[in-house]
Amino acid sequence: QIPTEQMAQVINKTGGPVEFKKIPVQKPGADEVLVNIKYSGVCHTDLHAVNGDWPLATKLPLVGGHEGAGVVVAKGELVNDIEIGDYAGVKWLNGSCLSCDFCQQSDEPLCAKALLSGYTVDGTFQQYCIAKAAHVARIPKDVPLDAIAPVLCAGITVYKGLKESGARPGQTVAIVGAGGGLGSLAQQYAKAMGLRIIAIDTGAEKKKMCLESLGADSFVDFATSSNVVKDVQAATEDGLGPHAVLLVAVNEKPFQQAAEYVRPRGTVVCIGLPAGAYLKAPVFESVIKMVTIKGSYVGNRKDSAEAIDFYRRGLIRAPFKVVGLSELPMVYEKMKKGEIAGRYVLDTSK
Numbered sequence: 001q002i003p004t005e006q007m008a009q010v011i012n013k014t015g016g017p018v019e020f021k022k023i024p025v026q027k028p029g030a031d032e033v034l035v036n037i038k039y040s041g042v043c044h045t046d047l048h049a050v051n052g053d054w055p056l057a058t059k060l061p062l063v064g065g066h067e068g069a070g071v072v073v074a075k076g077e078l079v080n081d082i083e084i085g086d087y088a089g090v091k092w093l094n095g096s097c098l099s100c101d102f103c104q105q106s107d108e109p110l111c112a113k114a115l116l117s118g119y120t121v122d123g124t125f126q127q128y129c130i131a132k133a134a135h136v137a138r139i140p141k142d143v144p145l146d147a148i149a150p151v152l153c154a155g156i157t158v159y160k161g162l163k164e165s166g167a168r169p170g171q172t173v174a175i176v177g178a179g180g181g182l183g184s185l186a187q188q189y190a191k192a193m194g195l196r197i198i199a200i201d202t203g204a205e206k207k208k209m210c211l212e213s214l215g216a217d218s219f220v221d222f223a224t225s226s227n228v229v230k231d232v233q234a235a236t237e238d239g240l241g242p243h244a245v246l247l248v249a250v251n252e253k254p255f256q257q258a259a260e261y262v263r264p265r266g267t268v269v270c271i272g273l274p275a276g277a278y279l280k281a282p283v284f285e286s287v288i289k290m291v292t293i294k295g296s297y298v299g300n301r302k303d304s305a306e307a308i309d310f311y312r313r314g315l316i317r318a319p320f321k322v323v324g325l326s327e328l329p330m331v332y333e334k335m336k337k338g339e340i341a342g343r344y345v346l347d348t349s350k
């Protein structure tokens with residue numbers, strides 16, 4: 001009873017528009033599964049893909065989306081470790097070669113042949129999506145599919161980023177872009193890891209969400225602060241700054257500022273991908289403070305399973321709003337204006 005046609009959000013050229021229309025349902029290859037996507041989160045990466053912000057071309061026409069949670073409805077003949085009816089998540093990493101130097105060391109995101117959902121292959125803004133069986137996230141049956149959708153990119157990415165930061169329980173992490181999708185989940189993972197949190201973003205709604213719902217210990221409004229560097233350092237008990245900084249903002253400025261307020265011996269983890277942006281740090285201070293600056297890119301299959309398990313154990317609760325798949329253009333408009341506190345999740349049946 002798999003239909004031959006389905007509804008999807010499609011772009012035909014970079015820059016859009018996104019069109020809500022009927023397209024064929026594909027058949028899975030031998031090592032693939034077909035997932036009936038029930039819910040898909042909308043990540044800022046999807047908007048970067050529409051805009052052509054990055055030096056990497058998308059496929060065209062393109063079905064975006066890479067936070068898809070649903071049910072396996074068909075599988076290829078080589079797939080024997082996931083069953084029809086199982087819950088599965090289609091992530092940014094749709095597939096990888098599994099045999100290169102990086103895949104062998106479980107650095108699958110670094111695989112040169114990686115397939116990217118909603119970018120180099122069609123993603124989750126459709127009702128039926130294909131992914132490599134080896135890479136779909138296994139979602140336990142007691143986990144709600146709407147709430148787990150944002151975990152499939154935002155959650156995995158910030159969980160990995162926090163691990164890469166080396167921050168230990170009791171230490172302080174600054175989360176830059178705290179009011180957005182990645183930032184809101186980052187606070188929940190940081191809290192679950194026993195970290196203190198300085199949330200950095202702007203506006204009353206995001207401030208309230210960070211301090212009252214997500215576990216931030218303090219909030220710095222980057223738009224109204226007259227000195228972000230001083231305010232962030234002042235938010236730590238000894239005034240020396242946070243041990244780690246997680247950059248999830250879509251803006252170059254904080255990527256050129258974080259090394260100034262991070263604590264000596266501290267680590268700056270770059271995750272956000274603003275168009276055309278460059279990192280900048282004062283050499284003198286970076287050297288005498290022994291600062292580490294690094295990038296972090298999604299997570300491997302084990303990170304993914306762990307990030308989902310944090311949710312399952314009740315440690316991760318972040319606000320999300322559910323609207324129909326047909327309303328994607330409205331979500332992009334709000335995202336462009338920085339008006340989304342938390343995440344939007346699309347219900348593919350509407």
Ligand code: 8ID
Binds near residue numbers: 045248249272274299
């Ligand atoms: O693997 C990766 N590295 C990865 C994975 C997933 C997403 C990277 N990303 C990238 C996305 O492509 C995007 O560039 O992370 C970035 C954040 O994605 P998102 O969380 O989905 O975006 P959002 O919901 O729009 O949130 C961005 C927040 O940043 C704030 C905004 O107010 C918003 O709340 N912000 C901005 I714009 N400038 C800021 C500043 N100067 C800022 N916050 C603090 N200081």
Ligand code: ZN
Binds near residue numbers: 066092
């Ligand atoms: Zn994403």
